[in-house]
Amino acid sequence: MAGDEDDPAKIQILKDALYDAARENGSEARAFSQKDLLDFDIIPADNPMLLLRVVQRLCDDKLFVGITQATGLAWRWRNKEDAKKYTSLPNDETMMVYAVIDEAGADGIWNRTIKNKLNMHEAVVKTCIKYLETKGYISSMKNVEHPNKKMYIKANLRPSERATGGPWFTDGELDTAFISELTMIVFEYIKTQSAYRGSQAGGAGAAAAAGSGAGATKVPKKGVIRGGIDGGDSTSSSRGVKRTATDMSTDDIVQQQSKHPTAATKEKPKVFYPMPAGYKHYPTVTEIAKLIHETGITNNTTLGEADIQQLVDVLHYDGLIEPIRVNGRKGYRVTRAAKQDASSFQKRQQERQQAGGVGLPVGSDDLVGPPPTANGLTEAPCGRCPVFELCEEGGPVSPSNCVYFLQWLGLASSEENTNTLAGGATPNGVAGVAAVPGLVV
C-alpha cells in the first residue's frame, strides 16, 4: 500500500484525472469541497490521505487554489496558463502579490491594500508589482469611485462595472455628453408617445394625419442622431439605410407623407394635448429600453433596463416627466404636455447644430422640455440677485444703488443727461430748477 501511494507516476495520473474532472464539473469560480472531490471516484477507496497528497501536488502546481468557506476547506481549479504564470514567478513574494491581485478579480485592488494584506514592506511590494507589470501579468487601472487610488488588476481581465462606473463612464470620466444626448432621446420618445400631437386649429385633414400618427405609436421606431458624437454612425444599423433621429418624432408624418405627399408639406402649428384618462399605452421603461436597443444608438455600450431606469428617473427628478400608473402598468408621461415644443425633432436638432453643435452645451439645462415656469419672484431682479442677502438700506448694496433694478427698468444708461434740461415745463419752472442739482448728485 505504502509504495503504491508514493508512486509519483500514479499520483501524477490521479492529479491529472482530478484536475480534468474538476474542470468538467464547474467553472473556475466553483469551489469543490473534499466530498465533491471524492465523489469524482478518482481517488481509489476514497482515501483521504491520498486525496490530500494529490490535492497538495495540484496546489503546488498552482492548478488548485485552496479557499476557506463556511463549510470548511474547499478548492477551485485554475487554468493551466495562469498556473504557468504562477510557477514562472521568481519568488514567493511576487507570487503572493500576484495571488492577491488575482483574487481581487475584476474589481482590482489598491496597492496599499496589497501591502496591508500581505504585511510586507512597501519596497518589496513595489518591486513585485514592477516585475509583474513588466511581465505583463498585471496592469494598473482606475476606479471611478476612488480616482486617486492606484489600483491593479490582472492583465487579462476587464475592470468590472463597479470599477468603471457602468455604461455612463468613459475612461473613468462621467460621459455627460453621452448622457445628455441619450436623455434627450428618451425624453423625446416619452413626449411623443405620451401626448397627443394635434394641430391647434383642429382642421379635419390635420387631425386625420395626427390622429393616425398617434394611433401608430406602438411601432418601435428607429432613430440615430444625425452627427451625434456617440454612435452616430449608421454603419452599426443593420438595415443599411440611414434614418435620422427625426424619424423618431415624425415617423408618423413621414409614413403619412408616402401616402399623401401633400400632407407633410403644409405644416400647421402643432401642439401637444394630454391623453385622456385611463390611457394604457404610456411608454414603460421596458419599451424605452427596447427602443434604445433596437435603434442601436449606443453602438458599443449595452444598456440594461436598470440603466434606462436611471435615465428615466433623472428625467422624472428634473420634473420633465411623471410616472403614471394605469392598471398597475407603470408608464411615464410628459408633464405640462400643452407647453411642450411641438416642432419636429429634426428642426430643433438643426437649430442646435447651428447654435454650436450637438452635445456641446453640457452645462446648459434648457435643452429638453419647455422653459421652466416662472413666478413673480424669479422674474424680479431680486429673485436672481447674487447679493440679495446683503441688500439692506444703508448697506453696501441697497435698493437705492441697485444696478439690477435699473437695468430691469431700462434706466441704466440714459440716466444722467437730465441736467441739460435746466428749465421747467412752465415759464417759472421752479420745480425743475430746484430738483435738477439733486438729481445729478
Next chain:
Amino acid sequence: MLVTKNVAELCSLLIDELYGELPSRIFSILLTRGRSSIPQLVQYTDMSLCELRHGLAVLLQQNLLFYQVDSNSEKAMYEANTDHAYNLLRIGKILEMVDSSFGAPAKDVMQSLLLLGQTRISDLVAAYQEKIDQAHQKLVKEEADPFLETNGVNGDSHAPKRLDLVIKTTAQLNSVICRLVEAELIDVVHAKTFLTPDDIYRDVEKEVLDTHFPGGPKGGKAKIELEEKIAEGLRKVRGESKSLKRKLEQNGTAAKRRKLFSGGGLSNGVHDVELDPALDPKQVIRINYEKCLVDLRNRRLVQCVTDTIGDTTAYVYGVLLKLLTKQLPRCRSDPMMDITEDDKDDCGKGFVTTDEILDSLKTSVDLSVGLGKAAKDKFSSRAAEKVSGHPPKKKIILEAEIDGDASADEEEEDEGSESDESDSDSDHKPANGTKVKFAGVATKENRLDRPGQLRQHLLLLAESNQHFVRHCGYNDWTVDFVPLMDVLREAELDSVIERKSGRQGLRLVRILRAKGKLDEKTLPNLALMKKNEIQQKMLEMQTAGFIQVQEVPRDNKADVKKSFFLWFVDLEKSINTLLDTSYKAMLRCVQVLEVIRQKEKDVLLLTKRSDVRGRERDVMRKEYYDRYARFQANEKKLFAQVMRIDDLVALLRDF
C-alpha cells in the same frame, strides 16, 4: 401672520403709499413697539395728540388696527393689523376678480368700499346718490380720488368717467351689495371685529369658564368639553359678521336673485333690482378678504391647470371650483374652530355633480378641444373611472409611487386579464390600420356627446399626478385643497430652485426629497452628474437655503474627516425662507419705486400742480413729459411685479 422685519417694512410702505405718511408712521411704530395706548404712542412718535388721533382714525377706518378697551381703566390699546395691511396689496387683484365674476357695478362698489374703508350702508348710498345726482345734472366734474391718480395701484384712473354708467340708481346699488353679501365678499363690521384673535379667544374662554365651569374644568372630559364650548363661542363670534347674509337668506327671494345673477350680472334691468330687500342703512360693511382669497385661490388653480393640462380643461376646472367653493368661507380652516362636523355644514355638501358642472358651462365652449384622441381599446375605462371615496392620507401626493404601488398591486391581479387582452389587440392594430386611424369622418362618429366630453376632462383632472380633482362618486367630484396646495407650493418652490440653481439643482433637490437624507457619495449615481459638479451645486443651494446638511460623527471623537455628511431637504423651512425672500423682494420693489420717485422729483412735483394735472401731455415740455411717462411705466411695472410676487406669497401662506 408671522411678522418679520421685511413684512413690517413692507406694510408700512404700503400704507404710506395709499394713505400717506402719518398713518404709516404710526403703523410702523405700532409694529415695532407692539400694543400701545395713546399716551405711549405720543411718546414714541413725538406727534401731537391731534395728529395721532387723525392717524389712528384713518387706520381704524381702513381696518388696519386692532384695539381693545380695558374695562377697568377705559383706556384703549392699539395694535397693528398686519394681515389687513398686507391685503392692501391685493386690492387690484380682488377688484379684477370681482369685475370678471360679478360685473362692473360690483367692482365699482367694491372699489368704493376699498377707498372708504368700512362704511355704513347709508353713507355709501349717500355717496352714490350724490354721484348719481351729479351725473344727472350733467356735471362732468367728478371728484376723482386723489390717490387713485397719483399711484398706480388700482390702475384704473378712468373709473370716474364710467361711474355714472355703472351704477344708475341706489336700488341697483342695493342689489349689488346684496349680491356681494350673499357671496360673502362683503361682511358686517361688529364690535369684535377690532379685537385681535387672541383677545377674542380670551374673552370667549373667560365667558365659557364663568358660565359653565365656575370652579375651573376638572378632568380630561371637562377639558374637552371646555374646548368644544370655546370653539363654539369662537364660531359664534365669527358668525356675527355674516349676520347680514343670514338675514338676506331668510328672505324668500334669495334663490331667485341668485338665479338672475348667475344669468349674467350685466343684464340686470331696473325692475329686477327692485326685488331685493332694502338693507339696514345702519349696518357697517367692509370687504371680507378671507372669502376673496378663496376666489383668488380658484383662479390660481385654474391657471395651474392651464399650465399643466390645457385651456379647455382649465375652464372646466374653473367652473367646478366655483361651484364647489360657493359656500366655502375661507381657504384654511381654523384648527381651533373647525374641528369636526361643523365644517361640513359650513361649506355645503362638499362635492359637485357632473350635471351641475354641465349646467354651468358656457355653451360657447367646445369641450372636444384640448384632449388627445386614440382608439377606444387603448384606454382602460376602469382605471380612469376609479373612484376614491376618501381624501388621500397625508404626504403621499408627490411621491405617488408609494401610493401607486400599494393600490396598483391590488388591481394588478383583477385587471390583469383585461389589459392583457387589449394589449394583444393593439399589437396587431397597426396591421389593419383602419382601426387606429381617425380620419376626419371617423372622428366625428366617435365624438362623444357633451357630457361625455366633460367627463373626459374631469377624469383627466382626477388622474393627474397633482390630483386636482378627486373622483369621489360616480358623478361626484371634489377637491382636496390641503394636499393639492401642498403640491402646488412644492411646485412653486421647484420653479424657484430651477431658476436659481438650474435644472440640475432641481434634480438634486428632488432626489433628496424622494430619498430622504443622502450621503454625498450616493448622489452622483442617482443624478448622473459629476462629483465635483454636485459638490458645487450642493454648496450653492445650501447657501440659498434650499437644502440642509447634517453632520453625523462616526465615533465618539467626532473627527470631521471621518464624519458622514448627509444632505436633506426641509420643505417647511425652504418654503418659509422663500416666503420671507418674497417679502423682501416685494419690499425692494416698493423701495426702488421710492428711489425713482426721488430721482424724478422735479417732474413729479410739476405734475402735482393743479394747472398741469390732467393735461400733462399738453402743458409739459417734451423732455419732461417723456420722463413722466417713463416714470409711470416704471411705476406700473414695479407694482405689477409686486402683484406677481404676491401671487407667490398668497400660495405659500394663505391658500
